[in-house]
Amino acid sequence: MGKGDKTMRLIDKLRMITALIIIIALLVPTAVFAEENEFSFEQMAEIFEKLSDYHVSGVSESELSEAAADAMLKVLNDPYTEYFTEEEWDAYESSLQQNYVGIGVQLNEDETGIFIDIVFPGSPAEAAGLKAGDYFTEVNGESMIGIEMSELVSKVKGPEDTTVNITVKRGQEMIGFELTRKQIQLPVITSESFDGSVGYIQLTSFTDKAGELFVEELEALQENEDLNGLVVDLRNNPGGYLHAALEIAEQFIEDGVLMYTRDQDGDTEAIEIEDGNSLSIPVVVLVNGNSASASEVLSGALQDYEIATILGEQTFGKGSVQNLLPLSDGGVLKVTTYEYLTPNQNKVNQVGITPDIEVENGAAQLIRGLYEAGAEQIEIAIEDESWELNGVEFKTVIDVIEEDKNKYVPSRILSAIIQGKITWNPELKAVEITTEETSATFPIVSEGLMNVNGTTYIDLSEFEKQFPDFNWGVNEDIITLDVD
Structure with missing residues (x-):
């Protein structure tokens, strides 16, 4: 028998087997198959062994094991049930203890994007010159506009002593930095x-x-x-x-x-x-x-x-x-x-x-929280990269907008200082702030109010006119705010 005849006989045999399978599938209800073929651990072990021994890809046992574990976790649809290798667990446990490899910043997010809230002392970020208030625009040449914070963090983190290139927006300026990732121990x-x-x-x-x-x-x-x-x-x-x-x-x-x-x-x-x-x-x-x-x-x-x-x-x-x-x-x-x-x-x-x-x-949360805890007086000093509340410094930025010698501060902060209730009036398109004694309206069309990316800012002079107990001043570029 020639080689061609053997090949044809094999093809015919495969066609017969395929036909039989199709006929059986049409005659027997699917439920019977499901009942008779409930998957067992022994079956999984057998499939594991056959794939490892025979599959043309030469897939390893460790690759199959990892894929099987991932599949079991995926079917649970629970992001908090996870498998860690020994190395992954060491890294995860370190993160629980506030110890990780990165650049040493705390992030926050607003309508504009993801920005640096705190630069930790002694960190690569501080050494490179990153500042609180810098907005991330690129990491390693990839745009960070519209990205989830968790994804941005994963791109910034990496193995110790490797480099990461970051571009930030500071005011209207784009600035690039190359940083070397280091071990960071955050204060608990x-x-x-x-x-x-x-x-x-x-x-x-x-x-x-x-x-x-x-x-x-x-x-x-x-x-x-x-x-x-x-x-x-x-x-x-x-x-x-x-x-x-x-x-x-x-x-x-x-x-x-x-x-x-x-x-x-x-x-x-x-x-x-x-x-x-x-x-x-x-x-x-x-x-x-x-x-x-x-x-x-x-x-x-x-x-x-x-x-x-x-x-x-x-x-x-x-x-x-x-x-x-x-x-x-x-x-x-x-x-x-x-x-x-x-x-x-x-x-x-x-x-x-x-x-x-x-x-x-x-x-505003800190200010209101201090009042609720019993503080009778609030005094604030705002600098470029930090601010003080009753003598305690916070390494975060209060955004102050200067325009035509006027100074605008976020309306929620001003409302908190006077213990007011702030609301947005959609009909008047205005910010309304009410205290026990006074109520004031700041329309968006007036010179006393600015809206920048969904955040409203009020001119300090206009705010003082509406709430006479409020005081503000500037001394050596430090803005001071308080209430009589």
Whole structure:
């Protein structure tokens, strides 16, 4: 028999097999196939072995294993259930401890784009000359306009001692920088005292030691006999370890429930606080859309017990708990095991915590928070790259627009200084600010109001006319604001 005859016989045989398969598929209901072919672990192992042994690509066992793990995680449709290799877990754990490789900046976002909020001391960003208020336009030649912040961060981060090219917009100027990525250790906690009367604690992450550090800072502030209020800043805090949230909550709640967990069967269990402490002073917690997870556990509990006033913006809405399961290869599986609810059993997942007092603009939140914590006087000094609130410096930028010798400041900040309520009147196309004594309207068509990319600014002289208790001045390029 010739080679051609053998080939034809093989083709005929394959056609017969294909025909039989088609006939069977037409005669037997699909449900029977589904019932008879429920997938088992043994089948998966067999397919794994056959593909590894026979597939023309020469795919490796490790590649198949990784693909199988990715597929299992994908079917869960849960971004918080993740598999980490040993190296990936080390990097993730370092990030939880506020230790990462990058350039050393904290980012924020507004209608214009993503900008640098803080440049950390001693960082590559500081050495290169990046400044708070710089807007990202390009990273390694790729446009950052309209990009998600998480994607921008992933492009800026990278292996230690590698370079990244960044272009920023500063005013009307485009400036390029080449930076070398370095190990960055961010401060987990900072504290200040506003004129000795109101304490301030900023927590950037719920690290393994965050609870201990919080207690130390709180005790140091309490040594001041004049302490009559406390501001706890959880803005941009993505969460972390649950035990740290519990340890901090114990400083405010004597006995009670921190939160409830709900498992896949709908059963709930209380996470309780026993023999905690209490504070007899006003407490304000600042939150925003990047306050998540453990930040929401703590703020939700303090809100439900009416221990603190929650001020700022709706939080992120990560209302789930993950367990860490070590694997034999040194990797870690992070698995969502529970949804959590506040002490009043309010849902958090995909909802968030609604503030008691809603305030937009970071500086306005601090100002209003200080008032709510008991401050009687507000004094502000604005410089190019920082500003001071009652003598405490913040390395963020308050954007001041100068035009024809007039100085315009964001309307939300001015409203916060006079403890006003600010609203937008769409019919009049005007900003309205109301206090207990006075109400003023600033139309967009007037010279006293500017609208830049959705943010309104009010001329300081015009604002002073409408609210006579408000004072402002300029001394050596420093703008000062206060209220009688």
